Amino acid sequence: MKAKKKAGMILTAGMALTLALSGCSSSNNGGNDTSNKSDAQNAGGKSSSPVEITFWNMFGGGEGDFVDQIIKGFNDSQQEVIVKQLRLESNEYYAKLGTALSSSKGPDVAVAHVDRISPFVKAKQLVPVDELASKVGFDLGQISESNIKSVTYDGKPYAVPLDTHFHMLYYNKDILQKANLLNTDETPKFDDMSPDGYLNTLSQIKTAVPDVQAMAVNTPYFQEPFLNMYYEAGGDILSPDMKKAAINNDKALSVLKFYDAIYSNQYADINDKNPWDTFSNGKAAFWFGGVWEAGVLLGDSAKHIGAMPLPAIFGSQTHWGSSHTLVIPSYVSAEKQEAAAKFMKYFSEVGGQTWGNAGHVPANSKVTASEEYNNLPYRSFFIEAQKTVKFAPQTDNYTTIITTIAESLQNIIFHNETAEDGLKDLEKQINEILAN
Amino acid sequence: MNMKSIELPEKRALGNRAKAELKAIMYIVPFLIPFAIFYLWPVLRGTWISLHVWNIQGMQRYVGLDNYKRIFENSDFYKYLWNSFYFVLIGAPTVIVLGLILALIINQRIWFRTLIRSAYFLPYVLSVSVISFIWLKLFDPKNGPVNALLGLLGIHQDINWLTDHRFVWWAITIATDWWTVGFVMVLFLAGLQEIPQDHYEAATIDGAGTWSKFWHITMPGLSRVMKIQVFYQVISCLKLFGQVQIMTGGGPGDSTNTMIRYIYVTGFKKDMFGLASAQSIVFCVIMLLIAVIQFKLTDRKD
Numbered sequence: 001m002k003a004k005k006k007a008g009m010i011l012t013a014g015m016a017l018t019l020a021l022s023g024c025s026s027s028n029n030g031g032n033d034t035s036n037k038s039d040a041q042n043a044g045g046k047s048s049s050p051v052e053i054t055f056w057n058m059f060g061g062g063e064g065d066f067v068d069q070i071i072k073g074f075n076d077s078q079q080e081v082i083v084k085q086l087r088l089e090s091n092e093y094y095a096k097l098g099t100a101l102s103s104s105k106g107p108d109v110a111v112a113h114v115d116r117i118s119p120f121v122k123a124k125q126l127v128p129v130d131e132l133a134s135k136v137g138f139d140l141g142q143i144s145e146s147n148i149k150s151v152t153y154d155g156k157p158y159a160v161p162l163d164t165h166f167h168m169l170y171y172n173k174d175i176l177q178k179a180n181l182l183n184t185d186e187t188p189k190f191d192d193m194s195p196d197g198y199l200n201t202l203s204q205i206k207t208a209v210p211d212v213q214a215m216a217v218n219t220p221y222f223q224e225p226f227l228n229m230y231y232e233a234g235g236d237i238l239s240p241d242m243k244k245a246a247i248n249n250d251k252a253l254s255v256l257k258f259y260d261a262i263y264s265n266q267y268a269d270i271n272d273k274n275p276w277d278t279f280s281n282g283k284a285a286f287w288f289g290g291v292w293e294a295g296v297l298l299g300d301s302a303k304h305i306g307a308m309p310l311p312a313i314f315g316s317q318t319h320w321g322s323s324h325t326l327v328i329p330s331y332v333s334a335e336k337q338e339a340a341a342k343f344m345k346y347f348s349e350v351g352g353q354t355w356g357n358a359g360h361v362p363a364n365s366k367v368t369a370s371e372e373y374n375n376l377p378y379r380s381f382f383i384e385a386q387k388t389v390k391f392a393p394q395t396d397n398y399t400t401i402i403t404t405i406a407e408s409l410q411n412i413i414f415h416n417e418t419a420e421d422g423l424k425d426l427e428k429q430i431n432e433i434l435a436n
Numbered sequence: 437m438n439m440k441s442i443e444l445p446e447k448r449a450l451g452n453r454a455k456a457e458l459k460a461i462m463y464i465v466p467f468l469i470p471f472a473i474f475y476l477w478p479v480l481r482g483t484w485i486s487l488h489v490w491n492i493q494g495m496q497r498y499v500g501l502d503n504y505k506r507i508f509e510n511s512d513f514y515k516y517l518w519n520s521f522y523f524v525l526i527g528a529p530t531v532i533v534l535g536l537i538l539a540l541i542i543n544q545r546i547w548f549r550t551l552i553r554s555a556y557f558l559p560y561v562l563s564v565s566v567i568s569f570i571w572l573k574l575f576d577p578k579n580g581p582v583n584a585l586l587g588l589l590g591i592h593q594d595i596n597w598l599t600d601h602r603f604v605w606w607a608i609t610i611a612t613d614w615w616t617v618g619f620v621m622v623l624f625l626a627g628l629q630e631i632p633q634d635h636y637e638a639a640t641i642d643g644a645g646t647w648s649k650f651w652h653i654t655m656p657g658l659s660r661v662m663k664i665q666v667f668y669q670v671i672s673c674l675k676l677f678g679q680v681q682i683m684t685g686g687g688p689g690d691s692t693n694t695m696i697r698y699i700y701v702t703g704f705k706k707d708m709f710g711l712a713s714a715q716s717i718v719f720c721v722i723m724l725l726i727a728v729i730q731f732k733l734t735d736r737k738d
Contacts, residue, residue, distance in 0.1 A: 091685070120492065271598075403701065403706050407686075410687055410689050416690060
């Protein structure tokens with residue numbers, strides 16, 4: 001009996017210990033502890049001790065490894081600044097970044113999408129980067145003009161754009177071969193380019209290779225595949241004057257019917273919570289995937305994966321796009337701001353090449369002009385596809401609007417609402433947001 | 437004691453009384469200060485925010501009770517309120533019944549009693565995110581152990597636990613019950629040990645069976661613990677958030693979106709803190725009402 005009691009106690013104690021330990025390690029990553037420490041160190045006025053800065057990002061999966069490389073490269077390249085990163089889950093990233101910025105506690109430098117920074121700039125929570133850049137000898141003129149324009153407010157840039165990113169069509173050559181849908185130059189053989197034609201192709205794949213998904217669809221982030229096709233069809237989220245929703249129309253409806261057909265014919269599995277892994281593991285023939293997955297998907301030639309710009313299924317080549325930027329919160333001390341600017345310079349000039357390997361089209365034009373970049377596989381397609389991207393509407397309410405869209409679309413694809421009712425409801429909600 | 441204080445001159449009694457009151461206040465100050473800072477102040481501040489349009493850029497403008505009007509005009513509010521209550525209806529009874537059964541089993545003289553008790557209690561030590569990720573993996577339709585086990589039992593159809601309307605609430609309930617049943621069990625065990633053994637002995641002599649002993653001795657003996665359990669479980673089920681946030685994201689669609697997640701999404705993801713504050717106040721009032729009703733009901737019986 002005693003022995004048993006002891007065993008139970010040891011088990012409990014062991015469990016408690018593991019919990020306590022994991023608690024410790026996570027708080028160390030939290031950034032605040034570490035940054036306080038380095039504050040204390042620097043208070044002595046000794047310039048020899050390096051400045052430690054905390055870097056927040058949401059890069060998971062494929063891109064994450066490349067960011068790790070860039071950070072390591074930066075930390076090894078000099079002794080003045082140490083970058084520590086905190087990687088947050090992408091779905092909740094802006095909830096956390098927003099809270100951090102308004103409570104003045106959080107990162108010293110952070111990643112933000114270009115379409116999300118406007119409210120932060122207007123709330124004066126970010127610092128302009130032009131002076132900082134010149135202080136550390138970083139020429140912002142290297143950044144492509146359209147990218148720098150997208151982060152400029154009142155004539156001042158408030159972020160350093162890192163890239164343009166969007167989706168490509170990735171395809172599994174082995175599966176297409178089995179379905180007899182691979183051309184001799186290893187590109188997919190399509191039926192005529194229309195929703196019905198595309199569905200026909202998927203049906204042929206399903207018949208020939210029934211144990212895989214003909215197409216993996218990004219159901220958890222369904223707004224992305226939706227917007228790609230909706231933009232192709234010529235749709236918009238908002239009216240040109242940004243005062244009304246413009247999403248309740250036949251174009252949106254036909255795109256939703258298209259995806260519904262893909263799900264209901266079981267070309268794609270709606271229950272798949274990790275479609276990106278499904279495709280990467282060779283269990284799906286097609287995948288509308290981000291360019292940021294290129295490093296992983298195209299880097300390993302054993303996967304037999306190819307890429308091409310999204311086909312013009314709904315008529316045009318226009319498709320969704322966004323851009324990652326680096327921002328510095330205004331609560332950061334002057335010393336750390338400068339340290340962060342040094343990191344930005346490195347990320348853009350040197351890290352840009354690594355970032356290009358990950359798949360993003362770098363915003364630094366010196367990098368995109370380099371031979372090294374252009375020798376990467378399929379990059380000519382990427383530069384081609386970049387020309388037809390459509391960015392988010394420039395509104396302070398984008399965060400609210402895109403969250404609303406994401407939620408409504410989930411309701412529609414899981415049949416909690418019909419597409420017609422769902423779109424009507426979505427239109428009403430967006431109009432309410434804009435009115436407030 | 438009372439007699440004595442009445443005999444004292446009135447003034448002195450008053451002085452004594454003030455002293456006693458002051459002493460009492462001094463005793464509660466250590467609690468009162470954190471309570472005021474971390475509870476009262478946020479509630480008051482939340483109420484203040486709920487009267488404004490408030491976003492990441494701070495206060496925008498005063499709108500009076502407009503936020504409250506918007507809540508009640510939105511059908512989503514009723515849907516998600518119902519979801520929260522639905523979980524009370526399936527979550528609270530299952531965990532209480534399971535906890536009671538486990539407590540009854542462990543209260544017997546069985547082998548490895550302590551080990552079993554620790555094993556059932558262990559999950560309760562884990563945080564909600566840990567248990568949610570564990571069950572997220574267990575419920576995976578293709579590679580998850582749950583479907584594999586069902587396959588061994590002869591059910592070969594893959595059940596989409598987290599994306600099928602018919603199963604998703606049960607998946608959440610199973611995960612939550614597994615997590616909290618240990619705590620329920622321990623409270624019931626304490627209750628069981630308070631019931632005097634001679635009651636059972638007397639009943640045995642009178643020829644009572646196991647069932648009637650349970651029904652006439654155990655259950656009445658546990659009634660006080662039971663009330664606390666129901667009270668506690670109703671509140672904790674209403675507060676469901678972490679499990680759905682991590683396991684289903686409120687899905688499929690918004691089938692498992694609860695009030696707390698609704699408030700979270702409105703505030704932190706849609707950047708409408710004024711509206712979210714109003715929602716929290718409304719939900720807080722609803723929970724208070726339920727607590728009061730429960731209190732009254734159980735009081736009357738005593």
